[in-house]
Amino acid sequence: MSATPREGAPLSPFAGLRIEPMTTVERVAEELRRSLFEGELEPGTPLREVAIADALGVSRSTVREALGVLVAEGLADRLPNRGTQVRRLDSAQVADVCRARVVVESAGVRRWPDAAEEERQELRDALSAYSDLRGSDCTTAEFVAAHLRIHRALAGLAGSSRLLAFVDGLHAEVRLALAEVDRARGNAAEQVHSHSHLLDLLEAGDTEAAAAELAAHLEEAEESMTDEVERRLRAE
Known part of the structure; x- marks a missing residue:
């Protein structure tokens, strides 16, 4: 609970600062991005929902949404009957x-x-x-x-x-x-x-x-x- 400023006290220069907390989906997507860019997950690697959910301690639905974010960003491909994998370019x-x-x-x-x-x-x-x-x-x-x-x-x-x-x-x-x-x-x-x-x-x-x-x-x-x-x- 924030304190109420004293009457006549100068307004703090930080009074207007706000942060937007990251959702769990965003956190999972960010961790996957990091892993992709650091080379831990190479192009063509299957991004299996169950394995990722177990590793990060989140639900499969959360992982599914995070993978959708990566697909939209061009970092992963969703293939028919094969799931999602790290994007592979020739x-x-x-x-x-x-x-x-x-x-x-x-x-x-x-x-x-x-x-x-x-x-x-x-x-x-x-x-x-x-x-x-x-x-x-x-x-x-x-x-x-x-x-x-x-x-x-x-x-x-x-x-x-x-x-x-x-x-x-x-x-x-x-x-x-x-x-x-x-x-x-x-x-x-x-x-x-x-x-x-x-x-x-x-x-x-x-x-x-x-x-x-x-x-x-x-x-x-x-x-x-x-x-x-x-x-x-x-x-x-």
């Missing part, structure tokens, strides 16, 4: 997504001169947040989310909410593959430098050079992710 699918990213993110980069200031600032803020994670003990999921926030901000320069919705769908498809690569690389400093250089080119007004830098970055990402997917498939 190298052709990864390459297709990466090429689509080049098109939509380049459109944003080329619109930098006409982009709204809040759209430009979102890119700066995203890069700053990504840089702050360098050398930290953040999880792979947090690192990947910060990485993709930069690329979402690049697409956001186009000023189209529909385009951003499309980008979110593309990112959902490659988050697991990107997590595998970022875990294996461990080259946060190099990634921060690459993205910083791209922003420097934009700030200097050289949008074509920035677009070329972005294309090279995404081509390298495509190669790394497809190599990782093919390596995993060979190991199975």
Whole structure:
């Protein structure tokens, strides 16, 4: 029970703070995400409701709802008569997504001169947040989310909410593959430098050079992710 402020006492600066407690479904989904991004559950792994419910001490219905969240996020697939499993992409699918990213993110980069200031600032803020994670003990999921926030901000320069919705769908498809690569690389400093250089080119007004830098970055990402997917498939 909260205390009643004394009459005339200054209002606490924290008086308006509120938190929304996570539901059990959200907690289960978050734990499954962590396990996926940390590589504990590999692509193709069956996500069995009973086993997960027993491991986490929750009901099967809670697990079922949490798995539905992962399916909606593109992290898991629900297969007819086979249940739910961790999403598995082949190298052709990864390459297709990466090429689509080049098109939509380049459109944003080329619109930098006409982009709204809040759209430009979102890119700066995203890069700053990504840089702050360098050398930290953040999880792979947090690192990947910060990485993709930069690329979402690049697409956001186009000023189209529909385009951003499309980008979110593309990112959902490659988050697991990107997590595998970022875990294996461990080259946060190099990634921060690459993205910083791209922003420097934009700030200097050289949008074509920035677009070329972005294309090279995404081509390298495509190669790394497809190599990782093919390596995993060979190991199975």
